[in-house]
Amino acid sequence: MASEKSKILIIGGTGYIGKHIVAASAKLGHPTFVLVRPSSASDPSKIGFFQGLPGAEVKILHGDLNDHESLVSAIKQVDIVISTVGGLQLADQVNIIAAIKETGNIKRFLPSEFGLDPERVTKIEPAASALAPKLAIRQAIKAAGIPYTLVSNNYFAGYSLPTLAQASPPIDKITIFGDGNTKGVFVVEDDIGIYTIKAANDPRTLNKKLYT
Ligand SMILES: NC(=O)c1ccc[n+]([C@@H]2O[C@H](COP(=O)([O-])OP(=O)(O)OC[C@H]3O[C@@H](n4cnc5c(N)ncnc54)[C@H](OP(=O)(O)O)[C@@H]3O)[C@@H](O)[C@H]2O)c1
Secondary structure: OOOOOOOEEEEOOOOHHHHHHHHHHHHOOOOEEEEEOHHHHOOHHHHHHHOOOOOOOEEEEEOOOOOHHHHHHHHOOOOEEEEOOOHHHOHHHHHHHHHHHHHOOOOEEEOOOOOOOOOOOOOOOOHHHHHHHHHHHHHHHHHHOOOEEEEEOOEEHHHHOOOOOOOOOOOOOOOOOOOOOOOOOEEOHHHHHHHHHHHHOOHHHOOEEEEO
16 A cells, blocks of 8 residues: 655745745645745745646645744644745744744754755855855754755756856856866756655655755
């Protein structure tokens, strides 16, 4: 008999990588929940994407990273929480940790990582400062004793290749580090969606990092 699929909550599911992870969760048959701010939940350009996705149903739950009750209520309904909030919200993930600690039902938490491993980028600015909140959240998860997986996936191809990883086009100047032969790693966002959902459910990735 097939085992029951875990229920997955994505916080930040309307965002750039969040959409791919929501789509992968539905595609792999997981009952999928997305915590969406009320202002965004009434915006078709934000939530239209979730309608008619192939696979399991995607349920929209209204809530906010800064609304404790909404986090607790959403987290109680699922087995796994995946955060894909953006750079400005990384530090506020302490609120998710507090809610998970309170409900006590979560089998796995995946914080918003999905880039370089902050433990390996400790000296190069501005990356070090930008990644510092990810390090702090890792420490808070461990201190709270919450089961976790960290997805470290280098660069999203669709995000960084069109601009050659520059902050904004036009591309008038490119800095090449080293002798120009240093390898970079670029990943396809849909693949990261699938690997993230598989890792979230895999006993081998419990309390570990997944590198792609
Ligand atoms: N590897 C790479 O190349 C790469 C590139 C970019 C990002 N990343 C990483 O990927 C992760 C996600 O970044 P992203 O660019 O995909 O994020 P994003 O597009 O900025 O999306 C942020 C998400 O967080 C939601 N959000 C914002 N404030 C919220 C609040 N108060 N309560 C609940 N939800 C809130 C947004 O909802 P609304 O729709 O309501 O605003 C949106 O869904 C980050 O850790 C980032 O560092 C990696």
